[in-house]
Amino acid sequence: MKTLSEIYNLSHDSSGFSSGLINWYNELMSKTHDDLTIADVSKMVRQDILKDVAISRAIEFFLIAPYDGEYSDGGLLAILASLNVSSLEILYADELKIALEDIKREYTEFDWFDDEEKNQYAKNVDVLMKKLNP
Numbered sequence: 001m002k003t004l005s006e007i008y009n010l011s012h013d014s015s016g017f018s019s020g021l022i023n024w025y026n027e028l029m030s031k032t033h034d035d036l037t038i039a040d041v042s043k044m045v046r047q048d049i050l051k052d053v054a055i056s057r058a059i060e061f062f063l064i065a066p067y068d069g070e071y072s073d074g075g076l077l078a079i080l081a082s083l084n085v086s087s088l089e090i091l092y093a094d095e096l097k098i099a100l101e102d103i104k105r106e107y108t109e110f111d112w113f114d115d116e117e118k119n120q121y122a123k124n125v126d127v128l129m130k131k132l133n134p
Contacts, residue, residue, distance in 0.1 A: 004050060005029035025049070033057065042070040045079050055083060059092045066103050067110050067121075074121040081124040081131075093132055100129050 004010065012026045028040060028049070036044075036057045044054035061068060062076040069075015080096075104125055112118040 001032040001034065003030050003032055004053070007033075008050065021047070038068055038076065039070045042075065042079060045083075055080075056092075059096065063092070063095055063099055066099060067107075073110070073113060073117060074124065077121060077124045077128065081127040083131075096128070097132050100125055100132070104129070 005012065010029055012029050013022045015022070024040075024043065028036075028044070031040070033053065036053075038058075038061055041054040041058045041061065044050055045058065058076055058079055062080060066077065067073045069078065107121055107125065108118070110118070112121075
């Protein structure tokens, strides 16, 4: 399987600077789509790097484990809720709608760290549902 660098004809950062972001970017360029982690896709969205790839992978992760995130439970949902509608309409819209309906009924049963986290998750479910069902 080809790496992101090979697929998108991108090169590694060869500036000689060493920072956490540059090191991560260089590692990212050596990964395949399947190698991407939740942390990778979260950072890719924040840094606006191969955003369509990141969104696609974030949705894949979300559909498998809707409560996962990089720093806290529900982080993937927060990422998806922050995106514009056109990105969501193109990728997995029907699957997301079905998953969100199920989550809306079940999220209170999840073992949340605190009520604030649970309430934010519920808000993000509502935001994403409204974006997918204008």
